[in-house]
Amino acid sequence: MSNQIKAAVLEELNGEFKLETLNLAPELAPHEVKIHIVASGICHTDEAVRNGQGGDYPFPGVVGHEGSGIIEEIGTAVRSCKPGDHVILCYDYDGYCKNCLNGRPAACLNWNALNMEGVNGDGGTPFSKLDGTPVHNFFNQSAFSTETIVDDRNITVIDDDIDLRKVGPLGCGFVTGSGTVFNGLKPEVGSSLVIFGTGAVGLGALMAGKISGCSKLICVDVVPSRLETAKEIGADYTINSKEEDAVARIREITGGGADYAIDTTGISPVMQQAFDSLTSGGKVAPLAVTRHEFKIEHPFADLTAYEKSVIGVLMGDAVPQKSIPQLIEFWKDGKFPFDKLEKFYKFDEINQANADSASGKVIKPVLIIDEDYTV
Template identity: 75%
Template sequence: MKKIKAAVLSGTDKDFEIKTLQITEELAPHDVRVHMVASGICHTDEAVRNGQGGQFPFPAVLGHEGAGIVTEVGRAVRSTKPGDHVVLCYDYDGYCKNCLNGRPAACVNWNRLNMEGTRIDDSVPFFTEDGTPVKMLFNQSSFASETIVDDRNVTVIDKKIDLRKVGPLGCGFVTGSGTVFNGLKPEVGSSLVIFGTGAVGLGALMAAKITGCSKVICVDIVPKRLELAESLGADFVINSKESDPVAEIRKITDGGANYVIDTTGITPVMQQAFEALASGGTFAPLAVTRHEFKIDHPFADLTSYEKTVKGVLMGEAVPQKAIPELIEFWQAGKFPFDRLEKFYSIEQINEANQASISGEVIKPVLIIDPDYQPA
């Protein structure tokens, strides 16, 4: 087996440790071997680390916002070839009824493929030096110098694009933008409120401006993040430490918002988000959290106002379609996601993760290959 470097998590609430692992040299027919250049850190990684995402098997290599260069492919792979530059996203089976209907984020095997720590045949590509299997996340595990993924994890991009920047398009930014583009599909002139101005929330903000929402409102408790939201096009910002967000939203929208997104996963905030809806409005709670959201009186609070609570996973995005579209928006100056990024070396992963947890940095990006030079 070949030796690689990876950030390994040994258990819940542990720090990441940089270790030497072994990676299998034999590829299955649909496998793609990727030399990793960079990876974003997502709040889902932290939810797995701290247990908010539920039980997860350890030891594990996390990371699911990877970007790198294909070095080898299995004999059945047709979507990519060695030398291609790629962004990695979630896995899906490609043959269930939802995948065949163009909804891979609703794949009936989504959790099995992405959140149970192994590939579909229960195997893993990573092992400790003494032979202990090391689990995966999103069939990707991008916090490693090399990984093996399925060809459905892969989206090929132009080699001129800086791979250090685009990994977060594989989760945080595609989730936020896709929730608007695909999940909510707001009408031109509608109002949309976003609770939480992290990567997902700001991705939703930029998408809302592209779609033509006339009143885009961002709610947070950190003044610098609200200032950033304004610079990205928010029409109104509300500091919920200083004023009642529900009252302010109702005032701005003349009764309530058409669409509301919550990215915080905090119970009282989710309740506020639901209360801020107008009659006929739709609420999308997006955070990976074990906190509760309740509707105590379904008829009085939901049915009689024809409100909708909608689950949207991964922005309902088809990665191979959505990621190139986001890159086009970025190149046109309409989706400046790279303004939200800060680079760290992979050895600084714990520092970078803490900066994400605290809100100091919107999107930390780990540089895994420091020798990479963009074209």
Template identity: 75%
Template sequence: MKKIKAAVLDGINENFKIEKIQINDQLSPHDVRVHIVASGICHTDEAVRNGQGGDFPFPAVLGHEGAGIVTEVGSAVRSTKTGDHVVLCYDYDGYCKNCLNGRPAACINWNRLNMEGTKIDGSVPFYTEDGTPIKMLFNQSSFATETIVDDRNVTVIDSDIDLRKVGPLGCGFVTGSGTVFNGLKPEVGSSIAIFGTGAVGLGALMAAKIAGCSKVICIDIVPKRLEIAKGLGADYVINSKENDAVAEVKKITGGGANYIIDTTGITPVMQQGFDSLASGGIFVPLAVTRHEFKIDHPFADLTAYEKTVKGVLMGEAVPQKAIPELIEFWQQGKFPFDSLEKFFTLDQINEANQASSSGEVIKPVLIIDDDYQPGK
């Protein structure tokens, strides 16, 4: 066993603790060992920490927006090699009917692979110094100086790209953008309203502009975030603390938006989103939450207006396709996600997580390798 440093979470509502832990020396055939350079902090990490994400086993190393450098690969790995620079995303089995149909985010074993704390065979790569197994998140656990993932977690990128910036493409930004590109596929000239302007919401905003939506509306209660949304191209912003969001959306769109995305997971906000929808429109609730959303009168409220409520996981994205596309949009100046990031050290993880939860920072990024230099 090799010793590494990681942020360990011992239970619900506990703080992250920076500890020395052990990692396996041996790799299975499809394993990839990754030296982590940086990792974004995502709302899903906080949802696991505070229990909103459902039951999760502890102790655990969270983190699922990692970026780093491959240092070793298993004997059956063909998708990457030692020295590759990579962005990490969710795991999928690759052989179920949904994966074979090009829908890995709908993998039949998705929850087992990503949210139950172990690899598919029940093993883990991490242990405390006394030998207690430490659980994983997204088969990735990027809040550590080193991790072992499956080759399907890995997307190889050009080595001249700054790894400190691109980790969040593996979850928050791919979820927001992919919901637009893949889940909704909006017609050019259509209208879209996005409730909540965190990383997922702003990712959806940038994608909606790329997709050609003519009326992009962002709703939030934080003025600073609404200003950011305007700077990224929102055509309209609504402070729902000061205005009736439903009435404003209907006024702007002439009766309701064609597409609505909710990223808040708050019951009355989700209801506002659904109520802002045009006839024939699609509503997508994205947040990881235990809060309820109900349709009391399915015929009167849903069927009679041909409205759709759609579940979209991870933006329905194929990571190895979507992440390079987002990088290309970024390089073209169309997807400036890095303007939303703020760097923290691994030792500042609790401060960074609080900054994310409070809305002070859109996308905190933990710099785990302080010695990393882009392009080297």
């Protein structure tokens, strides 16, 4: 008989999250792990699935991909973890394609199939309704649930004295922002970095830029409270693009243009501003999950003649089992204070938490799914 769990289900495009009782598969495949979820961050990618900006998704489904929890059971082939281990969940990857073997699992050739199509690597889903209707998963994780089943590659084991309520967002938003700096752009000490959008990804990039030794860290947004937060955690300059010309101000601050730029908004004019703010030889990384267009209309005049680069960086090009522990060490040293950006919500407040994230009211909402958990 299947185990019954509680999960936040999306029934249809633009629907609200509904807490439902679901069946969880009773048996594990050899490579699978059963997780008791303690908490999960809410990411804009979850909202992008809900509203369609993230592309087609096979509803009904359980999203959530910034989960943290405790291992309950492991499959017979699992060697990387054991029951009782405390873990942070991240994306899945196959581990055997050429990119995985070259140390770039975020560029896994099967990444989309494993994370975005609503089924696991075996083509199934661990969730079903009480009448047997399949319910699709997400990131092979589906952390908006009291329990879930993942692949052992989804898991990073952490010390059990770390508060699991805080660290789930290290598995997506913060590792994406920081990894884009550390692994994608790789800014030189003393270089300038401008970040458009000061949500979790943007502020993760800001903290990483500070660690990397950038001398001019510039944040652009339209929400004054977020710009103030950016100042508090390391921005040298902030620009409210509702009140002034962001590109002109960036050129003034940097003496001609920024060496590196990141866009986290996914808004076409803002992505263009990020590109236009670059100096000759500069690099920009557009990161948002969006269907909005970014065009380079005159490649020679706008791109080649100035030796600018536009680079794609997925999940910060991070190896989760390496990057997440590194971020925890930076956090312990006071260099990556991501928890200052979090606000906790109860599981049944998920729709309010998601709305607060989408509106910009809260930078990183975190659902406390197990309210009995203590460190």
